[in-house]
Amino acid sequence: MKSIWLIVLLVITLAVGGAYLTNQSMQESVYTPLILHLGVLPDQDDESLRARYSPLLDYLTEEVGLEVELVVASDYSHLRHLFKNKEVDMARFGGLGFVQANTFYDAEPLVMRDIDTRFVSWFLVRANSDAQNIADFKGKTFSFGSQLSTSGHIMPRYFLRTNQHVVPEEFFSRVDYAAAHDKTVYSILNNEVDLGVVNPVIVKAMIEDGRLKEDGLRLLWETPPYPDYVWTVHSTLNGELKTKLRNTFLALDILQAKHKNILNNLGCTEFLPAGVHDFKLLQEVAASLGLLDSSAQ
Amino acid sequence: MLDQKDSWITVIRRQVYNMIGLVILFIFIGAGFFSWQNSVLSGLQEHANEYHLASTTHYLKASDELQNILIALLSGTPVSGSTLESPRFNNQSAMYIIQQEVNAAHKLQTTYADGQFDALLNMLDTSLVDVVTFMGAVQQSSTASEQFKNELARTQKSLSQLVRLHSIAREGMMDKIHSHKNRKNIILFVLSITLLVAAIFITRRGLGAIQAAIDERVAYEEERKSIEKQLRQSQKMDAIGQLTGGIAHDFNNILGIIIGNLDLLKFSFSAEGKVLQYLTAIETAADRAANVTKQLLVFSRQQAADVAAVDINRAISSMDILTTLTVSPQIEVSENLATDLWLTDINFGDLQDALLNLVINARDAMSAGGRLTIETRNATLDSAYCSQHPTAQPGEYVQLSISDTGTGISVDLQERIFEPFFTTKAEGKGTGLGLAMVFGFIERSKGHIKLYSEQGIGTTFHVYLPRSKMKEEVKVSSEQGAKALPTGNETILVVDDEPGLVAIAQESLQLLGYHVLTASDGNQAMEQLAAEPSIDLLFSDVVMPGGMNGYQLAEGAVEAMPELKVLLASGYTKKAISQNGQARFDANLLNKPYTQSELALQIRSLLDQS
Numbered sequence: 004m005k006s007i008w009l010i011v012l013l014v015i016t017l018a019v020g021g022a023y024l025t026n027q028s029m030q031e032s033v034y035t036p037l038i039l040h041l042g043v044l045p046d047q048d049d050e051s052l053r054a055r056y057s058p059l060l061d062y063l064t065e066e067v068g069l070e071v072e073l074v075v076a077s078d079y080s081h082l083r084h085l086f087k088n089k090e091v092d093m094a095r096f097g098g099l100g101f102v103q104a105n106t107f108y109d110a111e112p113l114v115m116r117d118i119d120t121r122f123v124s125w126f127l128v129r130a131n132s133d134a135q136n137i138a139d140f141k142g143k144t145f146s147f148g149s150q151l152s153t154s155g156h157i158m159p160r161y162f163l164r165t166n167q168h169v170v171p172e173e174f175f176s177r178v179d180y181a182a183a184h185d186k187t188v189y190s191i192l193n194n195e196v197d198l199g200v201v202n203p204v205i206v207k208a209m210i211e212d213g214r215l216k217e218d219g220l221r222l223l224w225e226t227p228p229y230p231d232y233v234w235t236v237h238s239t240l241n242g243e244l245k246t247k248l249r250n251t252f253l254a255l256d257i258l259q260a261k262h263k264n265i266l267n268n269l270g271c272t273e274f275l276p277a278g279v280h281d282f283k284l285l286q287e288v289a290a291s292l293g294l295l296d297s298s299a300q
Numbered sequence: 301m302l303d304q305k306d307s308w309i310t311v312i313r314r315q316v317y318n319m320i321g322l323v324i325l326f327i328f329i330g331a332g333f334f335s336w337q338n339s340v341l342s343g344l345q346e347h348a349n350e351y352h353l354a355s356t357t358h359y360l361k362a363s364d365e366l367q368n369i370l371i372a373l374l375s376g377t378p379v380s381g382s383t384l385e386s387p388r389f390n391n392q393s394a395m396y397i398i399q400q401e402v403n404a405a406h407k408l409q410t411t412y413a414d415g416q417f418d419a420l421l422n423m424l425d426t427s428l429v430d431v432v433t434f435m436g437a438v439q440q441s442s443t444a445s446e447q448f449k450n451e452l453a454r455t456q457k458s459l460s461q462l463v464r465l466h467s468i469a470r471e472g473m474m475d476k477i478h479s480h481k482n483r484k485n486i487i488l489f490v491l492s493i494t495l496l497v498a499a500i501f502i503t504r505r506g507l508g509a510i511q512a513a514i515d516e517r518v519a520y521e522e523e524r525k526s527i528e529k530q531l532r533q534s535q536k537m538d539a540i541g542q543l544t545g546g547i548a549h550d551f552n553n554i555l556g557i558i559i560g561n562l563d564l565l566k567f568s569f570s571a572e573g574k575v576l577q578y579l580t581a582i583e584t585a586a587d588r589a590a591n592v593t594k595q596l597l598v599f600s601r602q603q604a605a606d607v608a609a610v611d612i613n614r615a616i617s618s619m620d621i622l623t624t625l626t627v628s629p630q631i632e633v634s635e636n637l638a639t640d641l642w643l644t645d646i647n648f649g650d651l652q653d654a655l656l657n658l659v660i661n662a663r664d665a666m667s668a669g670g671r672l673t674i675e676t677r678n679a680t681l682d683s684a685y686c687s688q689h690p691t692a693q694p695g696e697y698v699q700l701s702i703s704d705t706g707t708g709i710s711v712d713l714q715e716r717i718f719e720p721f722f723t724t725k726a727e728g729k730g731t732g733l734g735l736a737m738v739f740g741f742i743e744r745s746k747g748h749i750k751l752y753s754e755q756g757i758g759t760t761f762h763v764y765l766p767r768s769k770m771k772e773e774v775k776v777s778s779e780q781g782a783k784a785l786p787t788g789n790e791t792i793l794v795v796d797d798e799p800g801l802v803a804i805a806q807e808s809l810q811l812l813g814y815h816v817l818t819a820s821d822g823n824q825a826m827e828q829l830a831a832e833p834s835i836d837l838l839f840s841d842v843v844m845p846g847g848m849n850g851y852q853l854a855e856g857a858v859e860a861m862p863e864l865k866v867l868l869a870s871g872y873t874k875k876a877i878s879q880n881g882q883a884r885f886d887a888n889l890l891n892k893p894y895t896q897s898e899l900a901l902q903i904r905s906l907l908d909q910s
Contacts, residue, residue: 015329017487017494250419253461258450273457278468279475 034089035241038070039063042082042091044100046205049075058265066251067244079151086110092240093248098122098153098231099294102286105279106295111238112279113245114252115230116271118204120281122231124159125203126224127191134198137167137224143197145171146179146187151294152202153231153285155184159200161288162226185209192219204270230281249276311513315506322502326495333491337484341477348473350408355466358405362398363459369394370452395435402428405462416469420462427455527690533715534691537739544720544736545600548593549843549870552892553798555593558586560804563896567811595733597891598650599720599740607745609643609770612676612698615651630669638677644698644765650741657734658702658761664725665706665759675701679764681748692748697764708755717751738763785897786904787813791832794818795825795840795853796869805839808896809903822848822856829857835864837907842870842889865906869894 041060046052056073063071074091076082079100085091087108096104104110128134148155163169171178179196181187184205191199192215203225209215234252236245252274255262266272289295402424409417434448562583565571571579616637662672679699686692709717716722718739723732738761742749746766753759792814794805799820806816817832819825821844829835838857842850854866869890890902 013494017491246416246419253420254423256454256457258454276461276465276468278464278471280468280471 032239033241034237034239035244036069036092038072039067039093040072040074040091042074042076042085042094044079044082044095044097045075045077055268058268062255062262062265063248063251066254067247069244079149083108086235086237089237093234093236095232096235097151098229098233098282098285099151099157099289100153101233101235102282102289103295104235105282105286107297109238110235111240111245112233112277112281113236113249114274115233115277115281116269117273117275118271119232119277120230120275121228122154123203123228124154124162124200124226125206125222126159126198126200126226127188127206127220128198128223129191129194130218130221132197132221132223134223137163137169137198140198141174142176144177144179144195145175146181146190146196146199147171148181148184148187148201150180152184154202155187155200156180157285157288157292157294158229158231159226160292161284166227167224185214188215188220198223229284230277233277233282308513308517312510315509315513319502319506323499326499330488330491330495334488337480337487341480341484344473344477344480348470348477351466351470351473354405354408355463355470358401358408359459359463359466362401362405363456363463365394365398365401366452366456366459370449370456373449373452395432399428417462417465420458420465424455424458424462427451427458431455523688527688531690537718537743540719541600541740541743544596548596548600549892551589551593552597553801555586555590556892556894557798557800557804558582559590559895560801560808562586564804564807567808592731592733594891595731595737596720598653599733599736607645607647609768610646610648610651611641611643612651612700612765613637613641615648616655616674616676619652619655628663628669631663631666632671634671634673636673636675638675640678641676642678642696642698643768643770644745644747645768645770646745646747646765647741650744654738654741654763655700655702657738658763661734662702662704662706662759665704665708667706670705670758671703673701673703675699675703677701678767681764689748689750692764693746696767697747698767700763700765701760702763703758703760705758708757708759709751709753710755714751714753718749785812785900787900788904788907789813789815790836790907791815791817791834792837792839792903793825793828793832793835795820795822795838795844795850797821797841797844797846801841805899808899809839812900814903821846822850822853825853826856826860829860829864833861835861837865837867837903839867839869839903842868865909867902867906 041056041063043052043056047055052075053073060071060073063069074085076085079097082091082094082096083100083104086094086096086104093113094100094104094110096110101110101112105112126137134140147159150156160171163171175198177196179190181190181199184201187196187199187201188206188209190196206215206220210217236248253276255266255274257263257266257272286295406421409421430451431448434445434451562579565579616635659672659674666672677699679697681692681694681697683694686694713724718735719732720736721732722736725732739749742763742765748764750762750764751759752762792809794802794809794816795818796802796805797820802818802820806818809816817828817835819828822840823846825838825840826848829838838854840850840853844850844853848856850868850870854868857864858866865888867888867890869892888902888906890898894902
């Protein structure tokens with residue numbers, strides 16, 4: 004009889020223990036940083052980048068009550084590396100960066116700029132080109148941005164396939180990958196490629212600072228909107244701090260004079276809450292491109 | 301031993317109850333786990349639904365109404381005024397709807413006070429209060445101030461943030477529900493596998509136990525059948541014994557008359573010539589008949605006369621010559637006798653007869669030659685052996701084994717070989733009484749006989765005789781030198797229901813000089829004893845009609861006359877002996893049929909006892 008009761012005991016233990024684990028799982032230790040490190044991508048030179056972010060840092064320091072430091076990563080993967088090692092507590096990832104950090108390091112989206120919820124990519128041609136749509140570029144040369152760029156590669160590739168039924172490697176005679184968005188702009192201007200896809204924000208900035216004449220290039224096609232950049236925290240970050248950070252961002256109000264500078268520097272009018280599901284499509288695309296395999300880590 | 305255990309039905313019932321009970325227990329565990337998980341899930345689901353309701357219904361609707369106000373303001377429609385002035389849109393009612401929706405959403409928040417929206421909700425409330433204040437001011441001025449528009453924009457922002465936040469929270473909750481469902485399924489899967497394995501294990505165990513119980517039951521039935529068979533055999537032998545004893549008793553009486561009358565004839569005149577020849581023929585035939593009857597009585601007698609502690613080895617040695625004579629030269633005889641053999645309480649003569657019979661049987665089984673082995677050893681029969689052999693009693697025994705390498709005995713015949721007059725030997729070669737006598741001897745000696753036989757290989761008889769507690773006494777057999785019969789003048793009362801026997805006893809005792817009185821049954825004898833106090837000896841048959849047997853008569857007589865000597869005569873019948881315990885008269889027992897000299901010697905020796 005003894006062994007039967009052992010089995011009964013085993014079954015009960017298994018059921019209760021399993022259910023307990025179900026409820027308790029994923030509850031890792033929560034951490035609270037003493038200094039909040041914000042990680043950002045190198046959109047600009049270091050100096051102007053720091054100048055751009057300093058009003059935000061001041062605002063956060065004041066509102067959250069923590070010392071806030073800016074950490075500028077050297078590139079996409081460096082930022083991911085910093086996030087992985089918790090050298091940054093909060094990071095502004097591009098779409099792909101976030102999806103990868105979410106998959107590998109349990110990153111959690113917090114807020115995004117209003118424009119980030121409806122980001123687009125621009126397919127640009129030289130102003131003197133008489134092409135009217137993408138189909139006219141069959142057999143021509145083409146350039147993406149960086150291979151790991153959401154707006155320069157991942158989403159344009161996806162929309163080329165779904166909207167234009169174009170597989171770039173088959174459709175174009177040559178497909179290049181530029182190191183950065185401005186490089187793409189230059190290669191179109193310099194006739195190195197016939198068609199290129201870029202981040203509109205960069206193009207606008209180039210026009211603004213005079214690097215690009217407004218009539219130098221022509222917009223051929225704008226992709227449908229998709230969410231891109233997102234401020235991200237570790238899921239293990241103290242919950243109250245998370246809520247506080249989020250609310251601080253959400254409270255930014257363009258109508259208030261002291262907030263206006265911050266928002267203008269960041270190129271937006273308000274912040275909106277961000278959820279994992281905003282990036283569901285991107286996650287699927289990235290996964291189909293093998294960018295979420297463990298080897299991409 | 302089986303009876304002390306639970307019966308097989310109980311075992312099966314218990315196993316079935318176990319199985320059913322465990323299955324029910326498992327179902328309870330599974331159901332309990334399932335409903336617990338479901339309650340957790342439904343809690344999460346409800347939470348998610350409230351997020352959904354807050355975002356898609358209330359905040360979104362409030363946001364829409366606010367949008368309407370903004371549109372109305374931008375299109376220049378007066379914000380104030382009655383429905384008459386502004387049939388298209390009523391800011392008051394729009395504001396009312398906004399507040400209703402926001403309040404409804406707030407109510408939902410209180411169910412799950414997770415605090416993550418508190419700051420935003422406060423902000424929204426402040427904005428709404430401001431909007432209402434501005435609204436009042438605007439109604440006076442009839443133009444919307446910049447501040448009012450800003451406040452509306454701020455409210456709109458808060459509302460859209462809340463819509464987003466709630467749908468994000470709902471998505472998070474849905475993820476949680478999804479993973480919870482997945483884990484629940486995995487655990488349920490593992491649980492059911494475990495339960496299944498446990499159920500199989502338990503069922504197998506249960507079925508195994510049931511199988512074992514059935515096997516045990518079957519074995520028990522088989523064992524019982526074999527024991528019953530042995531018991532029937534033993535009962536049959538008992539019945540045959542009684543029957544034989546009864547017949548032999550009657551025959552004894554008849555033979556007694558014949559032999560007695562012959563003796564009287566011989567006393568009366570000296571026969572010559574043909575008459576002597578006829579008389580001798582009758583005497584020889586009567587002796588033969590007496591021998592057969594004796595053998596029958598030996599088979600059927602329950603108690604042995606002249607029991608003494610005997611060394612069986614000595615009995616075997618004393619019969620060496622006989623054995624050698626009996627056994628033909630083609631047969632090799634070997635003896636394997638244990639030293640330090642225990643003694644056994646038996647009649648020496650009976651043992652010799654039994655041994656001889658067994659040896660003769662072995663010889664007859666080996667007509668073409670072979671080996672005869674006689675073995676002795678000390679043996680202990682345990683209760684296990686005895687449970688298989690109901691006629692045996694546990695204890696210490698002397699084992700005597702007679703083995704031959706002869707034809708063997710078939711299983712059918714093994715059941716019957718101990719019956720009297722059962723023989724497989726050719727007509728005239730055997731009486732069929734040999735093994736019956738052996739059987740009677742062993743029964744009498746409270747021993748046990750076991751037969752092993754295989755056809756074509758041989759037969760072994762194991763005879764077990766109980767160990768004696770006494771030391772061996774070597775009887776010096778007194779030679780009966782004197783031919784003349786002892787005489788006397790005492791008074792003797794002869795009691796027998798057979799008038800012929802009474803007459804013979806009376807005649808021969810009177811010839812010896814005794815004064816003889818007679819009686820035909822116990823009551824008559826008691827009357828005689830009362831009438832004649834001079835009677836010295838009572839000579840009575842044991843088995844008599846009239847409600848009083850010889851023992852009872854002797855008992856009554858000795859009670860009345862303590863000096864009275866008693867001699868009883870009996871062919872054996874089991875019934876008479878088993879019914880009374882007066883063993884003190886057993887020593888004074890004359891076996892029927894008796895000769896005149898036996899009677900004379902016995903009577904004289906009794907009367908001479910002081």
